[in-house]
Amino acid sequence: MRLENGLRARLVGVFGLVVFWELLALILRVPALPGPARALVAFLEAIAGGLSYHFLISAYRVVLSIAGSFLLAVPLGLFLGREETFDRFLTPVIYLLYPIPKIVFLPVVMILLGLGDIAKIFLISLVLFFQILITTRDAARGINLALIHSVVSLGAGKWDLYRHVIWPAALPEILTSLRIASGTAIAVLFFSETIASQEGLGYYLLDAWTRYAYDQMFAGIMAMGFLGFGLYLALEWAERKLCAWKYL
Amino acid sequence: MARGRGDQEESRQLSRDMVALRGLSVVYHQKNATVEALREVTFSVGRGQTAALIGPSGCGKTTLLYVLAGLIPATPGEALVNNGPASAIRRQTALILQDYGLLPWKTVWQNTILGLEIRRMPKEQIAERGERILRELGLWEYRQHFPAQLSGGQRQRVGIARSLALYPDLLLMDEPFSSLDALTRENLQDTLLGIWQRDRVTILLVTHSIEEAVFLGQKIVVLSPRPGRVVAVLENPGMGQIGFRKDPAFHQLSNELRGLLGQGAWTGPGLPQTDLKGKEV
Ligand SMILES: Nc1ncnc2c1ncn2[C@@H]1O[C@H](COP(=O)(O)OP(=O)(O)OP(=O)(O)O)[C@@H](O)[C@H]1O
Numbered sequence: 095m096r097l098e099n100g101l102r103a104r105l106v107g108v109f110g111l112v113v114f115w116e117l118l119a120l121i122l123r124v125p126a127l128p129g130p131a132r133a134l135v136a137f138l139e140a141i142a143g144g145l146s147y148h149f150l151i152s153a154y155r156v157v158l159s160i161a162g163s164f165l166l167a168v169p170l171g172l173f174l175g176r177e178e179t180f181d182r183f184l185t186p187v188i189y190l191l192y193p194i195p196k197i198v199f200l201p202v203v204m205i206l207l208g209l210g211d212i213a214k215i216f217l218i219s220l221v222l223f224f225q226i227l228i229t230t231r232d233a234a235r236g237i238n239l240a241l242i243h244s245v246v247s248l249g250a251g252k253w254d255l256y257r258h259v260i261w262p263a264a265l266p267e268i269l270t271s272l273r274i275a276s277g278t279a280i281a282v283l284f285f286s287e288t289i290a291s292q293e294g295l296g297y298y299l300l301d302a303w304t305r306y307a308y309d310q311m312f313a314g315i316m317a318m319g320f321l322g323f324g325l326y327l328a329l330e331w332a333e334r335k336l337c338a339w340k341y342l
Numbered sequence: 343m344a345r346g347r348g349d350q351e352e353s354r355q356l357s358r359d360m361v362a363l364r365g366l367s368v369v370y371h372q373k374n375a376t377v378e379a380l381r382e383v384t385f386s387v388g389r390g391q392t393a394a395l396i397g398p399s400g401c402g403k404t405t406l407l408y409v410l411a412g413l414i415p416a417t418p419g420e421a422l423v424n425n426g427p428a429s430a431i432r433r434q435t436a437l438i439l440q441d442y443g444l445l446p447w448k449t450v451w452q453n454t455i456l457g458l459e460i461r462r463m464p465k466e467q468i469a470e471r472g473e474r475i476l477r478e479l480g481l482w483e484y485r486q487h488f489p490a491q492l493s494g495g496q497r498q499r500v501g502i503a504r505s506l507a508l509y510p511d512l513l514l515m516d517e518p519f520s521s522l523d524a525l526t527r528e529n530l531q532d533t534l535l536g537i538w539q540r541d542r543v544t545i546l547l548v549t550h551s552i553e554e555a556v557f558l559g560q561k562i563v564v565l566s567p568r569p570g571r572v573v574a575v576l577e578n579p580g581m582g583q584i585g586f587r588k589d590p591a592f593h594q595l596s597n598e599l600r601g602l603l604g605q606g607a608w609t610g611p612g613l614p615q616t617d618l619k620g621k622e623v
Pocket residue numbers: 370371372377378379398399400401402403404405406568612613615617618621622623
């Protein structure tokens with residue numbers, strides 16, 4: 095019942111977006127903004143052509159980047175949130191590095207790691223790492239002390255605390271940070287794929303753009319939108335599965 | 343000389359006290375202030391006895407339980423549990439807190455067996471013991487529920503179930519029933535009394551309620567406003583009798599206690615733990 099309602103709300107939302115797009119295209123009447131119908135036709139054609147390949151490449155890079163940054167940032171974030179001594183040393187470093195636009199390191203990264211997937215995945219992970227790290231750390235830090243006391247009194251050691259209290263308590267916020275990170279990931283992905291690249295949605299888009307193939311470009315834009323939406327749905331599904339207690 | 347020491351050790355071993363506090367003082371150190379929570383508190387609770395701890399809000403009752411649970415060091419002074427220094431490692435000590443004891447992300451079942459799981463008990467044994475205790479406390483039907491789906495009384499039952507699952511010999515309870523309505527509270531008080539009469543586990547119970555102190559405490563320890571000192575220790579031999587709530591002795595002792603507490607001006611439910619929330623020790 096609730097799920098059906100959610101689905102309906104989503105469809106209505108998407109429908110509104112399509113109407114808005116159509117109106118805008120009708121008013122502007124420029125080749126650079128084809129209407130949704132034309133874009134959809136182009137999208138379906140492109141899927142049959144090379145687009146699905148580029149889509150899969152991009153999806154692979156983004157998913158791997160999110161997974162990689164998650165695996166590195168979450169344990170470190172939980173640890174820093176609970177261990178003040180280490181936190182005091184590392185936090186200044188983190189906040190020094192956090193605001194630097196990591197994209198400027200792309201040339202260096204490419205020299206070190208080559209032009210392939212690894213360089214792109216590394217760059218995206220680097221950006222996501224800090225976002226996830228900071229959210230996780232704050233979530234772990236804010237855990238109620240009485241909750242911890244009560245579990246310690248059951249005989250819990252450090253590891254038990256991480257497993258039974260700190261990780262599950264921080265998980266909702268971690269998943270939220272992942273959702274935000276997935277948007278960032280696609281933006282960084284786009285950028286990294288437009289430089290010295292032969293594959294991926296970023297390349298596909300830029301290529302269409304330089305050829306003034308606007309319909310194709312919009313097919314690429316839609317593919318990117320679907321990639322983001324797919325990630326969002328997956329993360330939402332994970333949150334409902336893993337944090338069932340939040341949705342009672 | 344050697345003999346003297348031997349005698350001393352022997353007398354310690356023979357001590358029948360489950361809980362013994364001698365000159366316990368606790369001072370919290372904050373960045374630019376110190377808070378003296380307890381001052382030279384001395385009292386004891388015999389093995390298999392119950393004691394109620396009552397005193398004004400902020401006088402250090404929760405602190406005292408934390409010391410006995412080994413979560414805060416007992417310096418200066420001495421806090422003995424079963425003749426050994428209080429320690430978080432001691433497995434037979436169970437601590438039940440007012441509000442935050444249950445993990446919201448675990449079901450009733452998972453919360454109940456948490457302590458057993460932490461102690462790496464074999465799976466079949468956990469299943470068997472968990473089921474028995476949940477049935478005993480009337481929670482078996484609710485085992486798949488999350489704490490947020492339970493009433494306050496049921497939640498407190500889960501807290502008790504989780505502690506009892508460990509077969510404790512010392513139960514430390516911090517205002518366990520204070521957020522419950524009167525009926526549910528009396529119901530749970532009866533449950534606790536039943537458990538005590540059967541298992542004879544030692545209970546130290548912090549409460550704001552004079553009636554609860556008299557109903558559940560064989561010994562009633564009254565603390566002064568902060569820094570908490572022992573004002574009086576009342577013996578309550580009638581505790582546990584059938585129909586004690588209606589007994590004249592019950593009311594007499596309640597009134598005596600009310601007098602000691604100064605017309606009860608500061609009794610009533612305390613602020614639920616706001617002191618501890620968010621503060622880092
Ligand atoms: N972690 C802490 N750091 C500093 N001061 C604290 C800390 N915990 C408690 N205190 C202070 O110590 C005193 C005793 O606190 P405690 O929680 O033991 O009181 P209590 O008797 O349990 O109060 P209540 O009846 O309201 O629960 C209070 O004045 C409180 O502000």
